[in-house]
Amino acid sequence: MTPAIDLRDVTKIYRRYGGRQFATLKSALLQRSILRDLSPTETFPALQNVTFSVPPGRTFGVIGRNGSGKSTALKLVAGITKPTSGTVAVRGRISALIELGAGFHPEISGRENVFINAVMLGLSKREITRRFDDIVEFAELQNFIDAPVKTYSSGMYMRLGFAVAIHVDPDVLLVDEVLAVGDEGFTHKCLDKFAELRRLGKTILLVTHSLGLVERFCDEALWLDEGRARASGDPRRVVDAYLTAVEKTEQQQLAATTARAVAATRSVASAVAGGASAREAVPLVVPAAEPPEAKPDGELQDMFRVVEGRWGSREIEITEVTLLDGGQQPAFVFHSGDPMAVRLKVTAHAPATDFVFGVSLFNADGVCCYGTNTFIEQMDPQSLNGDAEVTFAVDSLDLVEGTYKLDVAVHTCDGYPYDYHRLLYTFRVKSRTPDVGIYRPRHSWTFSAGVRFKGGPERK
Amino acid sequence: MLSNLATLVRYRGLIQSLVARELKARYRGSVLGFFWSFINPLLLLAIYSFIFTRIMPNRVEGVQPYALFMLCGILPWTWLSAALTEASGSLIAGGNLIKKVLFPAEVLPIVSVLANMVHFFLALPIVIVFLFLYQRPPDAWDLAWFPVVVLVQLVFTTGLALALAALTVHFRDIRDILANLLMLWFFSTPIIYPWFQKEVLPYKLFFDVNPFTHLAISYQEILFFPGPFDHWRWLAALGVASVGLFLAGYWLFDRLRDSFAEVV
Numbered sequence A: 001m002t003p004a005i006d007l008r009d010v011t012k013i014y015r016r017y018g019g020r021q022f023a024t025l026k027s028a029l030l031q032r033s034i035l036r037d038l039s040p041t042e043t044f045p046a047l048q049n050v051t052f053s054v055p056p057g058r059t060f061g062v063i064g065r066n067g068s069g070k071s072t073a074l075k076l077v078a079g080i081t082k083p084t085s086g087t088v089a090v091r092g093r094i095s096a097l098i099e100l101g102a103g104f105h106p107e108i109s110g111r112e113n114v115f116i117n118a119v120m121l122g123l124s125k126r127e128i129t130r131r132f133d134d135i136v137e138f139a140e141l142q143n144f145i146d147a148p149v150k151t152y153s154s155g156m157y158m159r160l161g162f163a164v165a166i167h168v169d170p171d172v173l174l175v176d177e178v179l180a181v182g183d184e185g186f187t188h189k190c191l192d193k194f195a196e197l198r199r200l201g202k203t204i205l206l207v208t209h210s211l212g213l214v215e216r217f218c219d220e221a222l223w224l225d226e227g228r229a230r231a232s233g234d235p236r237r238v239v240d241a242y243l244t245a246v247e248k249t250e251q252q253q254l255a256a257t258t259a260r261a262v263a264a265t266r267s268v269a270s271a272v273a274g275g276a277s278a279r280e281a282v283p284l285v286v287p288a289a290e291p292p293e294a295k296p297d298g299e300l301q302d303m304f305r306v307v308e309g310r311w312g313s314r315e316i317e318i319t320e321v322t323l324l325d326g327g328q329q330p331a332f333v334f335h336s337g338d339p340m341a342v343r344l345k346v347t348a349h350a351p352a353t354d355f356v357f358g359v360s361l362f363n364a365d366g367v368c369c370y371g372t373n374t375f376i377e378q379m380d381p382q383s384l385n386g387d388a389e390v391t392f393a394v395d396s397l398d399l400v401e402g403t404y405k406l407d408v409a410v411h412t413c414d415g416y417p418y419d420y421h422r423l424l425y426t427f428r429v430k431s432r433t434p435d436v437g438i439y440r441p442r443h444s445w446t447f448s449a450g451v452r453f454k455g456g457p458e459r460k
Numbered sequence B: 001m002l003s004n005l006a007t008l009v010r011y012r013g014l015i016q017s018l019v020a021r022e023l024k025a026r027y028r029g030s031v032l033g034f035f036w037s038f039i040n041p042l043l044l045l046a047i048y049s050f051i052f053t054r055i056m057p058n059r060v061e062g063v064q065p066y067a068l069f070m071l072c073g074i075l076p077w078t079w080l081s082a083a084l085t086e087a088s089g090s091l092i093a094g095g096n097l098i099k100k101v102l103f104p105a106e107v108l109p110i111v112s113v114l115a116n117m118v119h120f121f122l123a124l125p126i127v128i129v130f131l132f133l134y135q136r137p138p139d140a141w142d143l144a145w146f147p148v149v150v151l152v153q154l155v156f157t158t159g160l161a162l163a164l165a166a167l168t169v170h171f172r173d174i175r176d177i178l179a180n181l182l183m184l185w186f187f188s189t190p191i192i193y194p195w196f197q198k199e200v201l202p203y204k205l206f207f208d209v210n211p212f213t214h215l216a217i218s219y220q221e222i223l224f225f226p227g228p229f230d231h232w233r234w235l236a237a238l239g240v241a242s243v244g245l246f247l248a249g250y251w252l253f254d255r256l257r258d259s260f261a262e263v264v
Helices: A018-022 A025-030 A070-078 A110-120 A125-139 A154-166 A184-199 A211-217 A235-275 B002-010 B012-027 B033-055 B066-093 B095-100 B107-133 B140-170 B174-187 B201-208 B211-224 B232-263
Strands: A005-016 A042-054 A059-063 A085-090 A094-097 A172-176 A203-207 A220-225 A228-233 A309-311 A316-324 A333-335 A340-352 A356-363 A368-373 A384-394 A402-411 A417-430
Touching: A005 A070, A005 B232, A042 A070, A042 A085, A042 A220, A042 A228, A059 A070, A059 A211, A059 A235, A070 A085, A070 A094, A070 A172, A070 A203, A094 A154, A110 A125, A110 A154, A110 B012, A125 A154, A154 A184, A172 A184, A184 A203, A184 A211, A203 A211, A211 A235, A220 A235, A228 A235, A235 A309, A235 A333, A235 A417, A316 A402, A340 A356, A340 A402, A356 A384, A368 A402, B002 B012, B002 B232, B012 B033, B012 B107, B033 B066, B033 B107, B066 B095, B066 B107, B066 B140, B066 B174, B066 B211, B095 B232, B107 B140, B107 B211, B140 B174, B140 B211, B140 B232, B211 B232
Parallel strands: A059 A203, A059 A220, A094 A172, A172 A203, A316 A417, A333 A417
Antiparallel strands: A005 A042, A005 A085, A220 A228, A309 A417, A316 A340, A340 A384, A356 A368, A356 A402, A402 A417
């Protein structure tokens, strides 16, 4: 069967017209450089050797980070831009849900705009008249259709644009991240409409960041990365591969963030430590270099005034902090419910008998999600000599999705800090469920006989 | 290029609706609406009448009432200059369409030209009415030439508009240059002075190479001056040149077409 959309070895090179964007005609004429100026100075490959084809009636998802070439691919399929090399073939009438309501004129009524917009999308007057009521009803704008479009809210504007585009009766529908329009109800209506078009055997090309949508809707998916196809095929597999790669970059970013935070404190901290080598020299309430929350239990009280930093006398020093995943590998990204461990490497510069190890977790709002230490948990210190390792292990990291920061500290039982690392370590928790709050209690739902949900196997 | 030209015919429905939209949108929200198309030339006529009969009276023989003579040239000129000004910015103003919708870009400058042509048509009845009032009814045989002149001007203007629209995308300053060039062009065309005025004659060659001279003279001969229309040779020549200009303008537009979506 001939594919509905067929891209073969397509490369799109965008020309960056350097300084010529605002070059003047006069200078171009004077230097006789019109033709030269109209040729590009710098190029930027938006797509490189991308090949994919979509059989008629299939739904095809394209995913990838921002700037990976997704929209360029869509524009090539729509015919808005031409490929630099390779071929693009599309069979049937295309409707592109790229820019909703592009071409609406603010001064004239919604009714007139519907007609003109539909003509632009390739409908004849008669076809529009026949579908007009459906369009207005779909957009839920019966009461406003004769008002000028400039009086519409942005939601109304988008809804009308969407309604027109979807009623063009396309063979091939191109969708670029437009499901974010409108409220919940409208989004559902759009999804229902997509499902209907699928049933009618229309080909749909969907560019989105909503991976769930790709998994649920698409027959096939393509993952673009920096203009190249990284994976294609079964949507679940492609999405998983994409997520793994995203996590990897996140790991790197978080590692860099942490390294920067630690490095930033090191210079300050070493200066403080230098002057504070003798325990007596440092009073318990220290001005300047030591913020008041230096008190060991302060981590629970000062959650609204959290600042990054490191302080303490360094008689016992935390030399390294590592977050470990279930496989005891260093990690910065965890899944909700996974095990996690915090491993501290400590060095006691002199034998010590009074020490407490503490850990606390903060979310991005600076709220302390959990904090504990060995003193609170009634462990009585006996001795600490030389180098040692301390591991704080969590069996199941029951946190909601988000970025978290970590405090680690070693101090005396009465709160005098040896080495306090405040919010220096960042990690991220990922979750497939977009639940909210501070933590996720272990939970389950049970329903009596009268309650039933659709799509049972989808729900975990 | 030729196949693109052919698809242009397919888009006539779109062009039609866009021109209608342009006209509707222009007067939407104003109290008098479409009446402005009549009132504007009327006011213009009143101002010129006052200036050229009271302040700086012009007594050249055969061109009285002078204000009416001027109006015959100014109205088509307004069509040309407004069309070119709007067309040169049309691709930038319609950037959303070019970038986001599969849309034949040449429609935009063409709509600018056609919308201004309609304004020209709407203003014509005023001229006709006043021609009768001043007892200078245009000759019926002459009037048969009128559509031909309009057609020549349409082809001429469209060719220029396409080229300007395409170039303005790359050279934004064309829009500013254009305003000044149009001013120069206006004064070097026999619109506010008759072509047979004795001060004009020494520069005849200069006037003859100016295409709008022949359009202006044609309009003036057909509408204002009695007697047979005898400028038709020039008009025919201009017609041929205009087709050439149109093809050249379209060729340039077509060559630069692919860059629009990226540069706009």
